[in-house]
Amino acid sequence: MAKENPSDNRYTREHEWVKVEGSIATMGITDVAQELLTDVVFVELPEIGKKAEQMKPLCVVESVKSASDVFAPVSGEVVEVNDELKNHPELVNQDAFNKGWMVKLKVKDKDEVNKLMTAEEYDSFTKES
Amino acid sequence: MLKETPLCSAHKALGAKMVEFGGWNMPVQYTNVIDEHNTTRSKAGLFDICHMGEFIISGIDAKSFLQRICLNDVEKLIPGKAQYSMLCNENGGVVDDIFIYMLKENEFMMVTNAGTFDKDHEWMLNHNPDGVEIKNISEKTSKLDLQGPLSEDILQKICVHDLSSLKRFFWATTTIEGVDCKVSRTGYTGEDGFEIYSDAACVERLWNKILETGKPLGLKPIGLGARDTLRLEACYSLYGHELSDSITPVEASLGWVVRDYKDFIGKEVILKQKKQGTKKINVAFEMVENAVPREHYPVQKNGATVGEVSSGSFSPSLRKGIGMAFIRTDLSEPGTEINIIIRGKPYLARIVKKPFYSR
Known part of the structure; x- marks a missing residue:
């Protein structure tokens, strides 16, 4: 069973989570997503300074079987990436919402956040699909 | 369905x-x-x-039939023994890679891949002038x-x-x-x-x-x-990746299966390739940089494309990216450094001797 979706995050239909604190948005993939992928063996992270656009590819996660795009939940500039994932990609499986975070973005437009699903909405979205 | x-x-x-x-x-x-x-x-x-898929091939001409369509030497089999082999077309391309079990005198079981089963069946029926019995028991x-x-x-x-x-x-x-x-x-x-x-x-x-x-x-x-x-x-070939109708056993680095002294369909092309070599050949490679190669990714040397990945994955035993690739034969020596192009970016890899793992 997937872990509970934290209520202070917002969620995308592509199974990314984002947590906005001030002007900084921290993002990763949800526990549902890591369960679907299983065994994450590599995460390709963007370069600092990259301008991300909402719902455009930002990272790539590789499981043993396949490579999958991870989309930017909001637009903004990449200010930090989780370097721990270079040597420990399994953190995405173990702790998707905390130690498995991928990128911090400087948010360009806070209104974009409101377009995303709340935890409650994401719960019902994943139950439907 | x-x-x-x-x-x-x-x-x-x-x-x-x-x-x-x-x-x-x-x-x-x-x-x-x-x-x-x-x-x-x-x-x-x-x-x-x-x-x-499985077929039973039987009749007094069963052995000579198999001898003609298979690359390996069916004469080497005795009841109770099995053998890896291949069916090839006239151009030397691989119709399928198979296993032959000798059941008894004049009776054999052929084990085929799933996706190639119907094609193999048709191929055998079209190359069976002596009317050997080919029974589908799949x-x-x-x-x-x-x-x-x-x-x-x-x-x-x-x-x-x-x-x-x-x-x-x-x-x-x-x-x-x-x-x-x-x-x-x-x-x-x-x-x-x-x-x-x-x-x-x-x-x-x-x-x-x-x-x-x-x-x-x-x-x-x-x-x-x-x-x-x-x-x-283990560097075993998978049909549709390392083998196909347009890839020869020599290109797939499986020339050892071919018995030069006997007659078989595709012999002319295959023996010529064994003697003269081929332009491309299948090799094993491991990633030097942290990345996972996948099928169809281009292989480059000094910025020029020199091959393509046929199978690639993360290796759970070696804890790194590994793969097999068709590459220009002059670059196929173990130790040669190559680049695998992953999402448009080159990642360093090195050709290694097959296999990655043996017990």
Whole structure:
């Protein structure tokens, strides 16, 4: 069973989570997503300074079987990436919402956040699909 | 409409994730690929391989028929022995890679890939001037693979035949849980193990009995995901990747299967290639940089494209990206540095000697 979706995050239909604190948005993939992928063996992270656009590819996660795009939940500039994932990609499986975070973005437009699903909405979205 | 093996509901009950493979609805994983891979390498794994095809080829001309369509030497077989071989077309392209079991004088079983079965059947019917009997027994024949270092210990508990006397590439008829089986010491994982053929109507009983017997020793059901990483580490070719109608055995680095002294379809091209070499050849490579190669990724040397990845994955045993690729023959020496182009960026890799893993 997937872990509970934290209520202070917002969620995308592509199974990314984002947590906005001030002007900084921290993002990763949800526990549902890591369960679907299983065994994450590599995460390709963007370069600092990259301008991300909402719902455009930002990272790539590789499981043993396949490579999958991870989309930017909001637009903004990449200010930090989780370097721990270079040597420990399994953190995405173990702790998707905390130690498995991928990128911090400087948010360009806070209104974009409101377009995303709340935890409650994401719960019902994943139950439907 | 996807075809299903008799074990489809058993897989679903075990929580398997199912995917399409060669027209069949097959389990890709039950837990996760790395766990299933490591279980097979360290203990044992049980695979549903019922999707593969089987023919019985019989008649007084059966041996000469097989001798003409197969690259390997059927004369080397005796009843109780099995052999890896290939069917090739006139251009030397591989119609399929197969296993031939000699059942008795004038009677053989051919085991084919799932996705190529109909094509193989047609190919044989079109190259059978002497009217050898080619009987399709696929539907009523089931196949389970038990692979890994504990395979013999597990199977011996429920099998009448003395398995310690069964050598690699030999097979025997025996009874398991009251079910008549053919058991061969063969496999596709790089581990010791067995392939077990029986009546499809009894396979679920067999599957459950083997799983139950092996469970205390760590046996698990294994999906096609781990089957692929296991065979890739052992550098076994997979049809549609390292082999196809337009790839020759020499290009696939499988020239050793070819017996030059006998006649077979495709001989002219293949022997010429063996003598003169080919422009491209299949090699194994490992990633030097941290990245995962995948099928069809370009291979470059000094910025120029010199090949293409035929199979690639993360290797659970080596904990890094590995693959096989067709590459310009002059760049195929082990130790040669190449670049694998992943999402437009070059990543350093190095050609290595096959295989990555042997027990």
